[in-house]
Amino acid sequence: MSIYNYLVKKPNGEILSMETYRGKPMLIVNTANQCRFTYQLEDLQKMYEKYGENNFVVLGFPCDQFDNQNPEDGEETTQLCKINYGVTFPIFELVQVNGETTHPLFNYLKHEVGFREFGKANMQEKMLAQAIFQIAPSFLDGRNIRWNFTKFLVDGNGKTIARFEPTDSQLDIEQVIEKIL
Template identity: 65%
Template sequence: MSIYNYLVRKSNGEILSMETYRGKTILIVNTASQCQFTYQFDELQKLYDRYKERNFVILGFPCDQFGNQNPENGADSLTFCQRNYGVTFPVFDLVYVNGVGSDPLFSYLKHEVSFRNLDETVMTEKLLLMKIKSENPEHLQGRNIKWNFTKFLISSDGEVVKRFEPTDSRLDIEEAIEQSLAEKVLI
């Protein structure tokens, strides 16, 4: 299997093959409109603007599985992102990323790369961990996605390269994108 074997549902309900993005470096993100990390839409848009001309794309997948922080459907989520954050990268339909009914693409992604444990010595991560333990402790099991705004970097050849937790630095993410784009140029 590869990322290109999966189908996704656009915010308008149409089905799209991930094959559409073959040859592009991709950052896939599970998003939410009412989360403490929602400000990351602004950062994601800046990354998209900076690298889109270099065959890079961000794909946003709204998810209401973490504290019911995205109650809108896909179309309303897209409108929210565009209106409030000027998002121009693709935003898809609402998905589940863990458990029964988990979107097959996310099941694949989370099993392709390992996750980083949240660091309790970092205040934002400690607070997030406390929230997860109180609201969704099952998300701490195995390779589950822990919270909204978990990101997966996919190389231009479709390989899942790296997973970023919601609290990871935009600079670290940008560095990994740069490295992936540079590797494409070297090939």
């Protein structure tokens, strides 16, 4: 399988093939409107603008799986992201990223690239790990996505290059993006 074999749904209900993004490096992110990491939408928009001339795209997939931090549908989420954070990159319909109803794209991404041990990188991550342990301890296990704003970097050939946790710095992410551009 390839990332280009997957279909995603736009907020208006239109089905889009990931083939649309063939040849473009992508940063695929599970987002949320009411999360303490929601400020990252501004950072993602800046990356989208900064690297857009290199065909780089950011793709946002809202997810309400983490403490109900995105109860809105895709259309409302898109509007909130645009109004509150100036987002112009594509936002899709809500998805599940863990469990039995995991969207196939995220199931694929989680198995394409390794993950690092979580909860030890910095104080913010330690605190997040404690919160996850209380809310949904299974999200800390294995390949599961631990929280909103987990990011997957895919190169222009469709190869998943890296996974970034919500607590990883924008500078570290940009360094890896620049290597593949």
